[in-house]
Amino acid sequence: MKIGLFIPCYVNQFYPNVAIATLHLLESLGVTAEYPLNQTCCGQPMANSGYGYLTDRCNTLFFKNFNSYDYIVSPSGSCVLHIKEHLHVNGFEDESHNLSKRVFELTEFLVDVLKADGIKSSFPFKVGLHQSCHGQRGLKLSQMSELVASPFSKTEFLLKEVKGLELIKLSRKDECCGFGGTFCVTEEAVSVKMGKDRVQDHIGHGAQYITGNDVSCLMHLEGILKRNKSRVKIIHIAEILTSEK
Amino acid sequence: MESRKNILDRIKQNQPHQNFVQANYFIHPILISNLVEKFKATLTAIGASVFEIATLEELNHFTINSFPNCDDVLTYIPGHVELERKSNGHAYQNIKVAILKGDLAVAENGAIWITDKNMLDRALPFICENLVLVVDQNDIVQTLHDAYSTIEIAEYKYGTFIAGPSKTADIEQSLVLGAHGPKTLTVLIQKSDLIRTDHD
Amino acid sequence: MRKTETPLSHASLAESFNKDEQRVNWHDQTLWFIREKRDKAAWQIPEWEQLREVASTIKSNVLANLHEYLTAFEKAAINNGAVVHWAENAEEHNKIVLSIIQKHKASNIVKSKSMLTEECHLNAFLAKNGVDVVDTDLGERIVQLANEPPSHIVLPCIHWKKEEIGELFHQHLGTPKGNADPQFLTGAARKHLRTKFLSSSVAITGVNFAVSETGEVVVCTNEGNADLGVQLADVHIACMGIEKIIPKRRDLGVFLRLLTRSATGQPITTYSSHFKTPRKGQEMHIVLVDNGRSQRLASDDFRNALKCIRCGACFNTCPVYRRSGGHSYHTAVAGPIGSILSPGWDIKKYSDLPSASTLCGSCSNVCPVKIDIHDQLYKWRQEITKKGNSPKQKTILMNIMNLILSHPVLFNLAGSFGRKVMKWAPSVVNNRINPWYKQREMPEPPPQSFTEWYKKNNNGKP
Numbered sequence: 001m002k003i004g005l006f007i008p009c010y011v012n013q014f015y016p017n018v019a020i021a022t023l024h025l026l027e028s029l030g031v032t033a034e035y036p037l038n039q040t041c042c043g044q045p046m047a048n049s050g051y052g053y054l055t056d057r058c059n060t061l062f063f064k065n066f067n068s069y070d071y072i073v074s075p076s077g078s079c080v081l082h083i084k085e086h087l088h089v090n091g092f093e094d095e096s097h098n099l100s101k102r103v104f105e106l107t108e109f110l111v112d113v114l115k116a117d118g119i120k121s122s123f124p125f126k127v128g129l130h131q132s133c134h135g136q137r138g139l140k141l142s143q144m145s146e147l148v149a150s151p152f153s154k155t156e157f158l159l160k161e162v163k164g165l166e167l168i169k170l171s172r173k174d175e176c177c178g179f180g181g182t183f184c185v186t187e188e189a190v191s192v193k194m195g196k197d198r199v200q201d202h203i204g205h206g207a208q209y210i211t212g213n214d215v216s217c218l219m220h221l222e223g224i225l226k227r228n229k230s231r232v233k234i235i236h237i238a239e240i241l242t243s244e245k
Numbered sequence: 246m247e248s249r250k251n252i253l254d255r256i257k258q259n260q261p262h263q264n265f266v267q268a269n270y271f272i273h274p275i276l277i278s279n280l281v282e283k284f285k286a287t288l289t290a291i292g293a294s295v296f297e298i299a300t301l302e303e304l305n306h307f308t309i310n311s312f313p314n315c316d317d318v319l320t321y322i323p324g325h326v327e328l329e330r331k332s333n334g335h336a337y338q339n340i341k342v343a344i345l346k347g348d349l350a351v352a353e354n355g356a357i358w359i360t361d362k363n364m365l366d367r368a369l370p371f372i373c374e375n376l377v378l379v380v381d382q383n384d385i386v387q388t389l390h391d392a393y394s395t396i397e398i399a400e401y402k403y404g405t406f407i408a409g410p411s412k413t414a415d416i417e418q419s420l421v422l423g424a425h426g427p428k429t430l431t432v433l434i435q436k437s438d439l440i441r442t443d444h445d
Numbered sequence: 446m447r448k449t450e451t452p453l454s455h456a457s458l459a460e461s462f463n464k465d466e467q468r469v470n471w472h473d474q475t476l477w478f479i480r481e482k483r484d485k486a487a488w489q490i491p492e493w494e495q496l497r498e499v500a501s502t503i504k505s506n507v508l509a510n511l512h513e514y515l516t517a518f519e520k521a522a523i524n525n526g527a528v529v530h531w532a533e534n535a536e537e538h539n540k541i542v543l544s545i546i547q548k549h550k551a552s553n554i555v556k557s558k559s560m561l562t563e564e565c566h567l568n569a570f571l572a573k574n575g576v577d578v579v580d581t582d583l584g585e586r587i588v589q590l591a592n593e594p595p596s597h598i599v600l601p602c603i604h605w606k607k608e609e610i611g612e613l614f615h616q617h618l619g620t621p622k623g624n625a626d627p628q629f630l631t632g633a634a635r636k637h638l639r640t641k642f643l644s645s646s647v648a649i650t651g652v653n654f655a656v657s658e659t660g661e662v663v664v665c666t667n668e669g670n671a672d673l674g675v676q677l678a679d680v681h682i683a684c685m686g687i688e689k690i691i692p693k694r695r696d697l698g699v700f701l702r703l704l705t706r707s708a709t710g711q712p713i714t715t716y717s718s719h720f721k722t723p724r725k726g727q728e729m730h731i732v733l734v735d736n737g738r739s740q741r742l743a744s745d746d747f748r749n750a751l752k753c754i755r756c757g758a759c760f761n762t763c764p765v766y767r768r769s770g771g772h773s774y775h776t777a778v779a780g781p782i783g784s785i786l787s788p789g790w791d792i793k794k795y796s797d798l799p800s801a802s803t804l805c806g807s808c809s810n811v812c813p814v815k816i817d818i819h820d821q822l823y824k825w826r827q828e829i830t831k832k833g834n835s836p837k838q839k840t841i842l843m844n845i846m847n848l849i850l851s852h853p854v855l856f857n858l859a860g861s862f863g864r865k866v867m868k869w870a871p872s873v874v875n876n877r878i879n880p881w882y883k884q885r886e887m888p889e890p891p892p893q894s895f896t897e898w899y900k901k902n903n904n905g906k907p
Contacts, residue, residue, distance in 0.1 A: 009856065016897075047823075053831070176764045190459045190463065190801075224884070255739035392698065421631040
């Protein structure tokens, strides 16, 4: 099983520890993942802003970097969803379509492909889970509160195995944090207000950490937490699953 | 007429040509075990009062007890208590209590189906201050689907589902009963067939 | 009022709305409460998801056979004794309505809620022509007295506080100053509007559903204002978009089960009235309005928006709508559904609306007819860019961004450079022109990127 590690551009630049944790987590489960060095961005920032037509080069690059792998794993639901929905390479329609089906967000790879249980980690803190929309509603990592359907959560399944971790309840368990890609700057006022409200829900329920599957949302929440001098920290789920605190 | 043609031509040209057949669906709701109880509970939740009666005498008692000193009470139950229709709806503006017969009732949502022939005047169920609807226990059905299996073949000129008193929550989501129509709705569940008319 | 010529944008209007944070909290919580009521109501129906699927399928069938259903509806309606009119656009719709009113020499008329007439700006048109039209839905009457459009399609004055309504009624209806009790104010409105009902010979209503098989129209209200208006008037004018058609009466079982549970969490509206045949001596007119709908029908990407039954569930669930208020959308139908409908009417004027969303997808999940709202928002963004309606600076910025993000060497250089700048000269990014920094800290720049770490720690393999 040949696995390619797909690290979103901003994680690569600003949150390398999340990528390192992802790599270590996979290794600890006996999986060797390779990191193609020429990767950049999935193209989502342009596409979500209405410039999907600009993303041919990003698509081609992704295809070149990852088409030789059996599985492609990434610690970001949002980027994975973008690739799944929009990867298209001229002249390689079938191959790129096929590739997009082999791309997995980290927790769904752990739960659905590796069927990993009993990941040894310990994180003795009160943790709030921020369910990023693209992972949740797009990739269906967990059941959505809008639907009349049985509950499940791949992320919570993993978090519940972590020693000492106390998952807090939220008033609004799957409300968007307001990051939204370029939305976070083009609609600054609403974006920040949404983020403040999310943060408040976690703080109000005693969270010491806010975790999630997407660093982009966490980065936005972190910006708000830090500006308000909060002691609550953000942490990606890969970092919790490799923690030995 | 030109607009009609233009619109229809455009629709004909633009409507998708996939073969979307008319939906042939069968919905399986969970069966409600006690229809009367469910109907009563739903009605109470939407702000109506419910009583069970057995005879027409009880209907009279009910009216006297519930609306004492009230002159402007109007009862119209075809085949039982009939009245001449007045010239127009305006003539009923001072009616305090109107007692009418519902054709059908739905347990899941508390709605009572009433058609023009039972209204005396179409304005009456809306212009009166308090509305009383008499419903035969045997006319209560489970869901709206069941109701429409009767309604879909019914003849009427005007019919309405009434579920509770007229209400609004437009001011800060505070529920207020009695917006423009009746301030109260009382539903009398008729346990026997006494009020049932031969015309039904 | 507005000094500059800058077009209205959701972002700037929402920014103004957010100046009063307490009010935003109140607006958000009020609407979230309705979303929760909707959830509760939906969970009462175990077959809820099946109902949504069936409703969506019925509407697909309607859109694929609209020509046939509309002509059948027209035939049946005429047979029932109604007069059927066809309007290509808002202007023609307004003229038809006015001509009926003028024929009957009416100058005071009542109107119950109709989003179509909002879309057509009927009130302003009638007022200009000397007709006093009174909105009889309480919420609509409130915004009408305040000279504002509704901010929500189901809850027109959800942005108003009771104290403000008390003051408004004090000015217009003469209620005692300072009385803000909803019960009292509703009573005052009831009295005020009862006189309007009793004195109007023409009543306009919207239409929730029009049944092709029988030619009847169904109107749903909680207040009873549609019925009271119509049954006291000599003339009933029902205005509807051509997409309101459903094939059969029995389909109402599906739609009425979904509509109000989705809208307010009630099991059904207080009144669901089926207007088939006018009263003896009464005239019934049905105005069928196209206004861009037949064009939209041609679009595989955007056709499904025509399935909308105007329940407003997508408004209540939308985290952006709740925190920006309906007026920030500067269009007749706000919220997520308005953001995919409005660009179809005017792509330039409403080019900002598809971007007033995080694409979180909650709207599509609550939609009772399963419109792919968030996917259409994404597609409208592409359409707007393609048609040249994006701001020039944005296009330039996106091209630069793309250049960097699609070239590995440039990307790594820019990343390394950016992190160094943030580390040694943070004020270059931490300043007022950076909208991120206004209320958020920038992420702390790490000493090395993951690529750099990987090269060192994995000896350059793979």
